[in-house]
Amino acid sequence: MDIAETDKPVPVKNLPDVDRYPSLVALLAEAFARHADRTALVSLGAQLTYADLDRYSDAWAAWLQSLALASGARVAIMLPNMLASPVALIGTLKAGCVAVNVNPLYTARELQSQLRDCRPDVIVLFEAFARHCSKCRPATGPSTWWWQRWAT
Numbered sequence: 001m002d003i004a005e006t007d008k009p010v011p012v013k014n015l016p017d018v019d020r021y022p023s024l025v026a027l028l029a030e031a032f033a034r035h036a037d038r039t040a041l042v043s044l045g046a047q048l049t050y051a052d053l054d055r056y057s058d059a060w061a062a063w064l065q066s067l068a069l070a071s072g073a074r075v076a077i078m079l080p081n082m083l084a085s086p087v088a089l090i091g092t093l094k095a096g097c098v099a100v101n102v103n104p105l106y107t108a109r110e111l112q113s114q115l116r117d118c119r120p121d122v123i124v125l126f127e128a129f130a131r132h133c134s135k136c137r138p139a140t141g142p143s144t145w146w147w148q149r150w151a152t
Contacts, residue, residue: 025093029054043083053087060091069121071096076120078102078111088124097122 021027032054040050048056064075075092077099079085092099100118102111104126115123 023093025090028090028093041083041086043081046083048083048087053090056087057091057094060087061094064092064095064097064122067122069095069097073097073121074100074118076100076102076115076118076123078104078123078125080104080126082126084124084126 016027018027021030032050034050036049036051036054038050039047040053041048064073075088075095075097077085077088077092079088089099089101100114100120102114102123102125106114
């Protein structure tokens with residue numbers, strides 16, 4: 001069926017009532033508590049439960065808060081699809097920061113342009129991209145760089 005053939009939205013079932021939650025973090029907190037023992041994420045044979053995701057994102061949030069960043073500080077997240085990505089995203093939100101997704105496949109020029117536009121206070125990246133990003137470091141000025149090593 002062609003999208004032009006439909007004039008009614010397709011109903012989606014089982015969505016949360018988003019008006020009940022003051023923030024995405026509050027919605028996630030409820031999901032973490034409700035589904036703590038269930039598998040939340042699976043990647044390359046490893047998995048995280050909702051409780052794991054909550055605990056690891058709390059640790060990331062605590063680390064960000066230890067940097068004494070201002071509320072709304074920007075955290076650039078330049079990670080491929082790996083378990084650390086949602087941990088970093090959720091932890092960033094829990095810390096009261098703004099998450100800025102950065103495509104890990106950007107060229108140095110594209111990366112420099114995005115970092116110059118968003119002016120992140122922190123950038124988190126996969127270790128394999130560290131050399132690529134080092135070309136942008138002096139021009140963009142994030143005060144903190146943190147990278148994720150590939151865990152075997």
